[in-house]
Amino acid sequence: MGMTAAALAAAVDGVIVGDPDAVVTSFAIDSRDLEPGACFVALRGVRDGHDFAADAFARGATVALVAREVDHPAAAALVVVDDPLGALARAAAHTRAAWTDVTVVGITGSVGKTSTKDLTAAALGGARRVHASRGSFNNESGLPLTLLHTPGGTEVVIAEMGARFPGNIADLCLVARPSVGVVTRVGLAHAAHLGGPAGILETKGELVEALPASGTAVLNADDPASPALAARTAARVLTVGRRPDADVVVGEIVLDRDLRPRFALASPWGTVEVALAVRGEHQAQNAAMAATVGLVLGVAPESVAAGLARAETASGRMELATSPGGVVVINDAYNANPDSVRAALASLRAYRPTGRRVAVLGDMLELGGHAEAEHAAVADLAATAGVDLLVAVGPHSAVTAAHAARAGIETLHAADRDEARALVTARVRPGDAVLLKASRGIGLETVADALARGEADR
Ligand SMILES: Nc1ncnc2c1ncn2[C@@H]1O[C@H](COP(=O)(O)OP(=O)(O)OP(=O)(O)O)[C@@H](O)[C@H]1O
Numbered sequence: 135m136g137m138t139a140a141a142l143a144a145a146v147d148g149v150i151v152g153d154p155d156a157v158v159t160s161f162a163i164d165s166r167d168l169e170p171g172a173c174f175v176a177l178r179g180v181r182d183g184h185d186f187a188a189d190a191f192a193r194g195a196t197v198a199l200v201a202r203e204v205d206h207p208a209a210a211a212l213v214v215v216d217d218p219l220g221a222l223a224r225a226a227a228h229t230r231a232a233w234t235d236v237t238v239v240g241i242t243g244s245v246g247k248t249s250t251k252d253l254t255a256a257a258l259g260g261a262r263r264v265h266a267s268r269g270s271f272n273n274e275s276g277l278p279l280t281l282l283h284t285p286g287g288t289e290v291v292i293a294e295m296g297a298r299f300p301g302n303i304a305d306l307c308l309v310a311r312p313s314v315g316v317v318t319r320v321g322l323a324h325a326a327h328l329g330g331p332a333g334i335l336e337t338k339g340e341l342v343e344a345l346p347a348s349g350t351a352v353l354n355a356d357d358p359a360s361p362a363l364a365a366r367t368a369a370r371v372l373t374v375g376r377r378p379d380a381d382v383v384v385g386e387i388v389l390d391r392d393l394r395p396r397f398a399l400a401s402p403w404g405t406v407e408v409a410l411a412v413r414g415e416h417q418a419q420n421a422a423m424a425a426t427v428g429l430v431l432g433v434a435p436e437s438v439a440a441g442l443a444r445a446e447t448a449s450g451r452m453e454l455a456t457s458p459g460g461v462v463v464i465n466d467a468y469n470a471n472p473d474s475v476r477a478a479l480a481s482l483r484a485y486r487p488t489g490r491r492v493a494v495l496g497d498m499l500e501l502g503g504h505a506e507a508e509h510a511a512v513a514d515l516a517a518t519a520g521v522d523l524l525v526a527v528g529p530h531s532a533v534t535a536a537h538a539a540r541a542g543i544e545t546l547h548a549a550d551r552d553e554a555r556a557l558v559t560a561r562v563r564p565g566d567a568v569l570l571k572a573s574r575g576i577g578l579e580t581v582a583d584a585l586a587r588g589e590a591d592r
Pocket residue numbers: 243244245246247248249250270272296318319414416417419420450451452466467468469470473474475477478
């Protein structure tokens with residue numbers, strides 16, 4: 135891409151101060167990951183982005199999108215607007231509106247968005263030029279950045295869409311205008327903000343509602359919320375899941391010794407065998423939804439399967455490592471909510487360690503009024519999974535610890551990750567398989583790293 139300050143100002147209704155011919159080749163909201171030639175967008179978060187404009191220019195920014203004038207080099211420009219975040223979205227909408235031969239795929243849901251996004255990119259990768267969101271860039275700044283950074287020649291843009299509040303997804307869809315929408319699952323993530331289960335359904339439904347009649351909604355056949363979503367879209371609906379009456383059926387899922395799923399995928403485009411490199415039974419559903427997007431976009435089933443086989447795990451999502459002394463570390467510490475804890479414990483159950491099954495489970499944050507019941511339910515899941523030792527971490531998890539102890543599981547409670555690290559490294563032995571999972575705020579990846587380095591090897 136290459137856009138002058140003048141063109142940017144016209145797209146966002148801004149006022150130029152400085153050189154209107156300054157050229158923008160990328161956008162950044164954080165001066166630390168800004169490339170020379172970027173437009174720095176000064177957002178107001180915990181700190182005021184305007185305070186970092188000087189740093190951005192020092193790192194090579196050519197333009198800054200700002201709400202007030204700041205110092206700038208003579209060869210650079212400011213584009214002054216009322217609302218830089220809104221202007222970033224307008225710039226992205228402007229870019230997207232100019233595309234004629236690009237398909238935008240939107241992916242939302244309470245779990246598995248990033249996994250499904252990465253798997254979709256892999257499923258399409260062998261046959262189409264694909265651009266996907268970086269990491270979990272899925273919000274009102276991340277989605278515009280995804281669109282604005284789309285290289286020329288791209289055929290399919292795969293955009294993760296996250297929601298913290300009702301209306302968020304609808305706003306993202308106005309910018310991205312997807313014609314294919316995937317809802318991985320409607321669950322309890324961010325329940326506190328979204329007004330409970332009904333609010334979550336409403337919010338995730340905004341994606342399918344935004345699809346045109348010529349588009350396709352890809353829904354989870356095994357999610358009880360899907361019929362309600364299907365009723366809200368003008369687009370063709372394809373359901374994907376284990377249910378035999380799904381449009382795309384996931385056959386029996388077999389996990390290998392390293393927890394990698396293999397299954398037959400039967401669809402109107404034919405049946406194909408899928409073997410994944412990513413781990414955990416839940417990835418079969420993510421991969422099947424990703425495959426469906428590929429099939430809808432005309433990619434051959436064999437090419438879809440070959441692409442999926444190459445997809446790799448993002449960090450902290452069911453990463454499997456063995457310490458030098460033989461402690462098996464299943465690091466799923468990236469995040470946690472009730473659905474993903476259930477999935478992770480199902481994988482631990484499927485794992486066959488020579489030693490014990492140990493689960494280090496921390497708080498699931500943002501559950502609002504559901505917190506107590508959901509943390510108690512984790513104890514039952516741990517019992518079903520055959521957990522031999524449970525270390526519950528964080529204040530909410532005290533409920534998990536109490537229930538688990540009553541269920542007869544050897545249980546410890548740690549106040550925070552540092553205490554957890556001390557408890558775990560003192561008790562875990564080579565041969566044990568240790569699952570680590572909690573909301574990001576708990577930070578259990580530090581315990582995973584310590585174990586993988588051999589802190590519990592004796
Ligand atoms: N289909 C699924 N069902 C249950 N758990 C899942 C599923 N897919 C992924 N997970 C688990 O949920 C966690 C988050 O996965 P992922 O990053 O793909 O989700 P996300 O929706 O992008 O999350 P975020 O909202 O943080 O961006 C991981 O621990 C992963 O193992």
